[in-house]
Amino acid sequence: MGLVGNVHRLQVKANLSDVAPIRLKDAPLREELILSHGQAAPALKRRLATLGLRNGCTFQLLMKTASGGRIALVGESRIALGPQMLSQLQYRLPEAK
Amino acid sequence: MTQLTQSLTSIPCACHGGQGDGAGPDSPTIALVGAPNTGKSTLFNSLTGQRVTMGNWPGTTVEVSRGIWCLNRTGCDQVGCECCVTSGSAGESDPEVWTTTLVDLPGAYSLDPQSPDEELTRALLLDVADEEKPDVVVVLADAYRLAHSLYLVSQIREHPLRVVVALTMVDIAQAREIELDTRALSKAMGVQVVAIDPRRRQGLEKLAQAVQKELHKAVPAPRRIRSLSESIALIGADGTGEIDSFALEEDRFAWIQEVVSAGSRSVNGYKPSFSDRVDRVVTAPVIGPLIFLAVMWVVFQLTTAVAAPLQDFLDWFFTGPLTDWALAGFAAIGLGGSVLEGFVVNGLIAGVGTLLTFVPLMAIMFVLLALLEDSGYLARAALVADRLMRMLGLPGKAFLPFIVGFGCNVPGIAATRILSHASQRVLTSLLVPFTACTARLTVFVMIGTIFFGPFAGTAVFAMYVISIVIVVLGGLLLRKTLWRDLVDEPLIIDLPPYQRPTLRLTASVTWLRLKGFLQTASGIIVVTVAIVWALQSIPTQPGVAFGETSVGDSAYGVAAKAITPVFEPTGFATWETTSTMVVGFVAKEAVISSWAQTYALDEPEADDQPGELGARVYSDFNESSGGHPIPAALAFMVFLLAYTPCVATLAAQVREIGWKWTLFGVAMQLVFAYVLSVGVFQIGRLLI
Numbered sequence: 001m002g003l004v005g006n007v008h009r010l011q012v013k014a015n016l017s018d019v020a021p022i023r024l025k026d027a028p029l030r031e032e033l034i035l036s037h038g039q040a041a042p043a044l045k046r047r048l049a050t051l052g053l054r055n056g057c058t059f060q061l062l063m064k065t066a067s068g069g070r071i072a073l074v075g076e077s078r079i080a081l082g083p084q085m086l087s088q089l090q091y092r093l094p095e096a097k
Numbered sequence: 098m099t100q101l102t103q104s105l106t107s108i109p110c111a112c113h114g115g116q117g118d119g120a121g122p123d124s125p126t127i128a129l130v131g132a133p134n135t136g137k138s139t140l141f142n143s144l145t146g147q148r149v150t151m152g153n154w155p156g157t158t159v160e161v162s163r164g165i166w167c168l169n170r171t172g173c174d175q176v177g178c179e180c181c182v183t184s185g186s187a188g189e190s191d192p193e194v195w196t197t198t199l200v201d202l203p204g205a206y207s208l209d210p211q212s213p214d215e216e217l218t219r220a221l222l223l224d225v226a227d228e229e230k231p232d233v234v235v236v237l238a239d240a241y242r243l244a245h246s247l248y249l250v251s252q253i254r255e256h257p258l259r260v261v262v263a264l265t266m267v268d269i270a271q272a273r274e275i276e277l278d279t280r281a282l283s284k285a286m287g288v289q290v291v292a293i294d295p296r297r298r299q300g301l302e303k304l305a306q307a308v309q310k311e312l313h314k315a316v317p318a319p320r321r322i323r324s325l326s327e328s329i330a331l332i333g334a335d336g337t338g339e340i341d342s343f344a345l346e347e348d349r350f351a352w353i354q355e356v357v358s359a360g361s362r363s364v365n366g367y368k369p370s371f372s373d374r375v376d377r378v379v380t381a382p383v384i385g386p387l388i389f390l391a392v393m394w395v396v397f398q399l400t401t402a403v404a405a406p407l408q409d410f411l412d413w414f415f416t417g418p419l420t421d422w423a424l425a426g427f428a429a430i431g432l433g434g435s436v437l438e439g440f441v442v443n444g445l446i447a448g449v450g451t452l453l454t455f456v457p458l459m460a461i462m463f464v465l466l467a468l469l470e471d472s473g474y475l476a477r478a479a480l481v482a483d484r485l486m487r488m489l490g491l492p493g494k495a496f497l498p499f500i501v502g503f504g505c506n507v508p509g510i511a512a513t514r515i516l517s518h519a520s521q522r523v524l525t526s527l528l529v530p531f532t533a534c535t536a537r538l539t540v541f542v543m544i545g546t547i548f549f550g551p552f553a554g555t556a557v558f559a560m561y562v563i564s565i566v567i568v569v570l571g572g573l574l575l576r577k578t579l580w581r582d583l584v585d586e587p588l589i590i591d592l593p594p595y596q597r598p599t600l601r602l603t604a605s606v607t608w609l610r611l612k613g614f615l616q617t618a619s620g621i622i623v624v625t626v627a628i629v630w631a632l633q634s635i636p637t638q639p640g641v642a643f644g645e646t647s648v649g650d651s652a653y654g655v656a657a658k659a660i661t662p663v664f665e666p667t668g669f670a671t672w673e674t675t676s677t678m679v680v681g682f683v684a685k686e687a688v689i690s691s692w693a694q695t696y697a698l699d700e701p702e703a704d705d706q707p708g709e710l711g712a713r714v715y716s717d718f719n720e721s722s723g724g725h726p727i728p729a730a731l732a733f734m735v736f737l738l739a740y741t742p743c744v745a746t747l748a749a750q751v752r753e754i755g756w757k758w759t760l761f762g763v764a765m766q767l768v769f770a771y772v773l774s775v776g777v778f779q780i781g782r783l784l785i
Contacts (some may be wrong), residue, residue, distance in 0.1 A: 043211060044587065046346075050206040051591055052245045054350060060367070063377055066385040067484040067493070069588060071376060073367060076242040076273060078376070081479045082588025 021090035026068075027081065029061050036090040044088070052077050058094065125436055127166060130218065130253065131237030132246055133204030134593045136265040138162075140237065140295035140595055141541030144305075145512040161217065166199035195309060200231065206591075206684045208252040223256060233259045233311045234269060235304070239271035240277055240292065241594075244357050250286065252350040254320040259311045260288045263304055267595055269294045274364040287320065290360075296599060320352075372473070377478050389481040392474070393500045396421045400462050400504045401679060415450025436634075443630040448623030451684060452615070455507055455745055459614055460607060462508030467606040469497075471598040476590055483588050488551040489572035490580060492516065492588070502532035503561075506742050509534075510749035511614060518634035524580060526754045526764045528572050529743035531769075533564040536685035543689055547711040548718070548730035560734055567739055571769065618748035625744040629653070629683055648695050653679065656743065658689050667736065667771070668722035668729030668778040674714075675728045678736070684743050728781025732774040740770035 021036045037045045045055070052074040053059060057076045059074040068083035081089070098126035131137045145164030155245060202221055203214035218220040222234065227415030234253055238246035243264075243647035253260055262282070283290040289307040293300035379388050420442055427438040469475040475494060495516060502509030509529040513522045533541070541560050632653035648654050649672070658674035664670035675693045680691035689710075696713050715726060723731035741747075741763050750759040 032142075044589070045213050046207070046209055049346065049350075050209075050248045051589065052242070062373060062381070064382060065589075066382045066481045067378040067391075069480065069483070070384075071380065073590065075244050076275070077245045078372065078592040078594075080380075080476075080588065080590040080592055082483055085587035085589055087391060088587065 023087060024061075024081070024089040025086035025089050027061055027091050028068075029063065029070075032058055032060060032094055033091040034051055034094055035059055036092060038088055038090040040088040041087075044085070048089075051079050053079060105676065119445060123749060125195070125232035127197050127199050127308060128222065128231035128234045129201045129237065130204045130222065130234055130249065130650065132249060132591075134591065135204075135237040135239055135246065136295040137204065137237050138261070139602065140265070140293065140301075141199060141300060143295050143298050145199055148221070161203065161221065162201040164199050164201075165641055166197045166305075168195040168197060168309045169657050186474045195312070197232075197308070205249060207248055222253070224260070226296045230258065233261060233308050235261045235263055235308065237263050237265050239269075240264040240267045241273055241275055241360075243277075243282075243361050244353050247286075247353040248349060250288075251320070251352050254286070254288070256455060257316050257552065258320050258399070259302070259314060259316055260309045260312055262286060262288055262290045263300075264292045265295060266594075267294060267396055270361075273368075273370065276362045278360045278365060283357060285356040285359035287317075293580050294362055296602070313478075319327055320663065321589065370594065372592070373511065375595055377593070379474070380480055383479045385477075388706075389478055391479065392469075395498055396462075396465050396469075396497070398457060399465060400501060400508060404458040404461050408454045408508060411454045411457070412450065412558055415446055415453070419450070420446055434644075436643055437629065439634060443634075444627030445623065447630065448617075448626035451626055452619055453746070455505075455618075456611070458617070459503055459511065460507050461609055462511065463607040463610045464603060466497075466512060466610075467603040468598050471596065471602055471606075473593045473595040476592050480588070480590055482591075489524070489528075489569065490576045491525060491572070493522055495521060498529050498531055502529040502534065503564075504531065504535060506530050506534045506746040507749045509616075510746060511610065513753055515609070522739060523758050524572065524575060527575065527758065528568050530619065530746055530750075531564060531567045531571055531739060533561050533738055534685070536743065537737055540688045540737055543711070544714075544730055544734055547715050548727055556731070556734070560738055563735060564738055567769065567773070571765075586660075613752065614749065618745060618752070621748040621751065622744050626683055632656070648676070666779065667732045667774045668725060668782065669733045671717045671719055671721045674721075674733065678740065680743060681737065682741055684736070684745075688737070722778070722782070723779070724785060725782040727785045728778045731781055732778035735777050736770045736774035738770075739766055741766050 019078045144166045202218045205218040207214040279290045358753040479494035482496040500511040545556040549556040634644040658672040677688045678692040681688045718726040
């Protein structure tokens with residue numbers, strides 16, 4: 001399963017490699033998005049991953065918050081992301097089925 | 098990495114209020130581990146009958162607590178758990194009567210530490226000798242977001258540790274129509290899985306049985322993961338040419354996915370939850386901050402307006418009836434006017450009275466904190482206030498201690514417990530005493546009335562503005578000097594679902610925190626009050642008995658006169674004024690009564706009607722400032738605002754950040770106060 005998971009994820013990356021990533025702060029609300037950790041620091045990437053926001057994961061931005069942040073929905077978790085975090089992260093739209 | 102100075106078996110016991118040994122060195126040690134908000138501390142409380150910090154805020158469990166857990170008597174609701182005392186330990190004749198030591202480790206999302214709390218958890222689990230490691234690790238996992246919780250499980254399973262997974266928040270999973278199969282989860286993870294509800298004390302017996310069963314087993318082999326080189330090779334073989342720095346972790350995530358797929362199923366897709374609907378309002382860009390300010394206003398009002406009459410009653414009781422009874426008692430046994438009477442009345446009763454007048458204030462503050470934490474709102478408050486507090490390098494939730502500090506610095510310091518990083522707690526604790534508490538307000542009103550007449554209100558308001566400016570400048574200064582490496586971390590908050598606070602949880606958290614304050618503060622406050630009384634009683638003139646000297650001729654008065662020249666540049670260098678500042682160290686509101694005592698005048702009946710005392714104070718300021726009483730009064734108000742906080746605040750600081758930082762804070766505030774007051778007077782006298 002680990003092998004399959006890795007290969008699948010990398011295939012997803014390869015398929016989307018020609019699509020320019022967009023900063024998460026510009027992402028639409030309540031739409032399925034694919035996360036890219038972009039240039040975030042390794043420690044932050046790890047923190048995001050342990051909260052479920054893995055590189056390549058599917059998630060939504062539920063709402064805008066005061067202070068310019070967003071609340072992200074990943075699985076059943078709600079993660080508040082501040083504006084600095086949003087500007088470091090990127091997203092892609094999933095391919096149309 | 099944290100310097101590990103204590104192992105699981107040497108951590109002070111949280112139970113029975115002392116440095117106990119838990120269930121004893123030969124008893125099995127069970128560690129509770131889990132991400133913040135999984136109900137870990139609540140479970141600890143339920144299993145041990147002890148009271149530890151609990152709440153619905155990430156990072157609440159910032160201390161390691163230890164208690165006794167009787168595996169065969171789990172569910173017993175006796176506080177103090179006397180049943181444990183008579184039970185044996187593992188290996189004794191009755192194998193079913195097992196007394197274990199339960200350790201509540203700080204909340205951790207993973208074993209890759211991102212905070213001091215996580216460092217400590219990792220250190221106590223992995224970086225200790227084998228014999229110091231826990232016999233069983235109970236990992237708590239949120240049932241409604243399994244994938245989120247299983248990363249920690251996957252890491253712990255990579256080490257030779259006996260593990261039991263306890264699923265919490267099963268009710269939320271059910272409400273969100275998430276189906277769980279504990280048997281399938283157990284098979285997929287290779288560990289026992291038990292569903293529990295610590296808030297309602299359900300499933301605890303099953304957990305105890307699982308732990309007991311685990312203790313009979315040999316330590317399992319670690320879960321095998323591919324080595325980093327294998328993972329890199331694997332990804333490289335895909336032909337993308339990209340080497341993912343998270344390759345090692347991919348194996349964990351794949352394992353998590355397997356487990357989640359095997360044991361849980363979400364019946365429906367995303368549906369807005371109750372928490373989502375509330376969050377749309379309370380975190381919204383405009384209404385969110387307004388609600389936040391309204392909540393802070395309620396907190397401020399309750400901690401001041403509601404507590405005030407209770408404080409006044411206690412103050413009246415200690416200085417009135419109790420003091421009268423004590424004096425009558427000493428007179429009845431022929432010790433009236435003795436040193437012993439002075440010590441008991443002016444030292445012990447006054448000191449204990451000072452301490453206890455803070456109890457209503459602290460209790461209300463702790464209840465409100467517990468409600469905010471347990472309900473889940475505090476996480477949202479942190480989000481809303483984040484941008485404002487970020488200027489000082491602090492997270493949004495640091496706003497609360499400052500707001501509370503304007504009511505009273507003591508609960509403000511205590512409120513720093515909501516901050517999960519030690520550096521944030523220290524920085525906030527050092528800045529809170531700069532907030533103008535209500536005790537200072539009484540002095541500001543009197544000084545304002547004496548010197549500024551119809552503009553007294555403006556002068557008092559200016560003190561609040563200056564207070565905020567000092568907090569901001571002080572924070573920036575400390576950040577630029579001592580905390581230069583304080584990382585400005587982008588905001589990431591794991592938002593817990595809203596929950597209805599429970600009375601039991603709120604009461605136990607409040608009692609724990611109140612008890613902690615009283616234990617730490619009582620000695621410091623009583624001793625300080627007694628020392629000040631003793632100094633005021635020690636005569637410096639020959640032939641005068643102890644306790645019969647005037648304030649000016651006492652050791653206290655002589656010391657005040659000795660330091661008075663230092664205050665020449667501030668414009669208020671009279672010994673009568675400098676001595677009040679020493680009394681102000683005991684309690685800021687005592688400055689006025691101290692002046693009255695020093696001038697041998699009656700204390701004014703109202704702060705805004707200073708009467709004869711006001712005339713004497715004005716006269717002294719006029720003389721000491723060389724005819725510039727207004728700048729001198731302003732300088733005095735600024736000094737009073739910024740200098741050493743009262744002894745109760747210091748006691749709270751000692752409890753939260755230790756002696757070293759407390760003493761640093763005292764020195765820093767004295768320097769700040771002196772420099773600012775000199776500046777105010779020297780500039781002011783050129784203008785006024």
